[in-house]
Amino acid sequence: PGAACGRIVFTAKEAEEWASRNEKVLLVRKDTSPEDIGGMVVSQGILTSTGGMTSHAAVVARGMGTPCVAGAKGVSVQGKKVVIGENTYKEGDWITIDGSTGDVYDGQVPLVTPKISKDMETFLGWCDEVRETSVRGNVKGFAIRTNADQPEDAKRAFDFGAQGVGLCRTEHMFFEKEKLIHFRAMIVSDTEEERKEALKKILPLQKKDFFGIFKAMEGRPVTIRLLDPPLHEFVPHTKEEVAELAAQIGLKPKDLQPKIDKLHESNPMLGHRGCRLAVTYPEIYDMQVEAIVLAAVDCVKKGIPVEPEIMIPIVCNEQELALLRPSAEAVIARVLEKAKVKLNIKIGTMIEVPRAALVANKIAQYADFFSFGTNDLTQMTFAFSRDDAAAFLPAYLGKEVLSTDPFKSVDEEGVGMLMDWATTKGRSVKPELKVGICGEQGGDPATIDFCYRTGLNYVSCSPFRVPLARLAGAQAVLRNQKK
Structure with a gap:
């Protein structure tokens, strides 16, 4: 906006x-x-x-x-x-x-900077009280978190009233030039040893990113999603970039290009991404988990309260978490033991694949929390590409084939049913299972109302939507009070 x-x-x-x-x-x-x-x-x-x-x-x-x-x-x-x-x-x-x-x-149209009065913050404070005192069965309160990838995003959201970070995407961090060259070297490496060597150079830079976000949130929960996109998104595309990477790893550009070409996927959004990367290249997630824990340890030693949460994406069955969770726990234990620090670090997963929602009771055995990634869950449920749907969605809406854009407000009958099912099945195994939403619909008032009715603990949205979400959350509580 x-x-x-x-x-x-x-x-x-x-x-x-x-x-x-x-x-x-x-x-x-x-x-x-x-x-x-x-x-x-x-x-x-x-x-x-x-x-x-x-x-x-x-x-x-x-x-x-x-x-x-x-x-x-x-x-x-x-x-x-x-x-x-x-x-x-x-x-x-x-x-x-x-x-x-x-x-x-x-041309240039004159712009006006908006101003927010102190009365607005007082009003939103009342909204917070309504949400925080709400009770739905075993679920107390209804929190508003934010999606933030950088410390400045987290600080801005905190100033807007966010109660934590519901989604920190780590992929954008890799596109900073000092990290990108090493990450590209890792991607085209032939051996595990070469990949680990490249990742060692990225680890301190990732740690710095995470420390900044933890510090900005002042002890509020921060959910960090481990690497999600397919590796081909990070490879060099121009001749100059290929030559730079070739020089970095000691190859000729003509010998490097076939390695890059091999990473091409016909349908990358359904391809080698998310937890699938960790199954084939576990050292990637090991590095990220280590960076998260090291950053958290630094916070503890500097007297900064910290509550990290690690989220594993694109899971579709419980065996993926059964394999990956112990690896993450081993890294956490090793770093904490060496630092002589005690921390409770939760490990959860995104529910963004329809199959994951259907077998949520099995997945919950290995997850401390669920977070609905409704961007992917919507496109996989509808078989609508979120990047291409604009070509036909206006006609669908105009001819009333759909009443609402499902990427704007959660489709309660389809996607919403999966969310409700997953929440219920997950809590049948773990009654205290924390459940939230981190897709873009998390800032939509109608979706916020649905999430409250479904029993979610929190919604997470972009920083600039936090004030609206604080209001919409309070409205949802009042609207759904039992008469």
């Missing part, structure tokens, strides 16, 4: 170059991917011709508080020009976007 004005650039690299000259830029692309994060951070706003509410551009922009219009049907990116409606624009031209309405304006 919000409006932004800037000069058009078409690549993340150009955005960073222009921003370094103090130019206000607006990144215009067909779509974005994790490797564009540097350019997205420095852009005033983002405009894409494909995608939707839960596409990469929308999710990342929402988390940063950057205005974004994703999946604009009237926009066609054609090389170094973009056609918007009947007008054609080139690099450097000024445009203005309104992320709240999806409108795109020619």
Whole structure:
């Protein structure tokens, strides 16, 4: 949400170059991917011709508080020009976007900075009291967490009233240049020893990231999702990047390229990602868990309260957790014993695959908590690609095939039924099982009401949606009070 004005650039690299000259830029692309994060951070706003509410551009922009219009049907990116409606624009031209309405304006439109009164914070404090004193069976309270990938995101959300981090995505951390070169070296390594050597260089950098987030949240729970995307998203794409990586690992570019090509997947969102990476390359998750625990130990030694939670993604059966949980516990025990520190670190999983929801009672045996990843759970349940659904969803909504965009509000009859089933089955095994939601729908008022009715402990949303979620959560409590 919000409006932004800037000069058009078409690549993340150009955005960073222009921003370094103090130019206000607006990144215009067909779509974005994790490797564009540097350019997205420095852009005033983002405009894409494909995608939707839960596409990469929308999710990342929402988390940063950057205005974004994703999946604009009237926009066609054609090389170094973009056609918007009947007008054609080139690099450097000024445009203005309104992320709240999806409108795109020619030139520079004057912008106004919003102000929030002290009365608003008082009012939201009353909302917090309503939520915190609510009771649903064994579930006491209804918390609002945030999705935050960087310390500054966590601090901003904390200032907005977030009660913890419900999702910290670790993949964006790897796209910082000092980490990326080593991570790429790990990906193309031939042996476990080579992979471990590359990961050793990343570990202290990951530890620094986690420490910053723990410190910002001042003892509130922080749920860190271990690496989720497929490895091909991290490989070099340009000749210059291939040459740089080849020099780093002592190969000729022509010998490196086949290694990169082998990582290509026909359907990467259903491919070698999430916990599947840890089954084949356990050293990746071992490094991340060690970095998390080391950061937590540093907090304890500096008198900073800390409550880390480790989340394993894209699980589809209990055997995956039965294999991976002991590995994580072994790393945790080793680091804590060496540091002479005691910490209770929970290990849970995302429920984002329909099968995982159906067998939640089995998965709960190995999980301390569930978090519904409703972005993936929605696209897997509907067989709608969240990056391409904008091509047909407007027709579905206009012709009333669907009453609501399922990527905006949880589909209670389908996806919601899976969530309800998983919550009930999970708690049949562990009555005190903590359950939350970390998909983008977690900031939607209708979804928040559903989550309260379903018995979830918390919802998690992007930092700038936290105030609205605090209000919507209180409304859900009052709306569903027993008469």
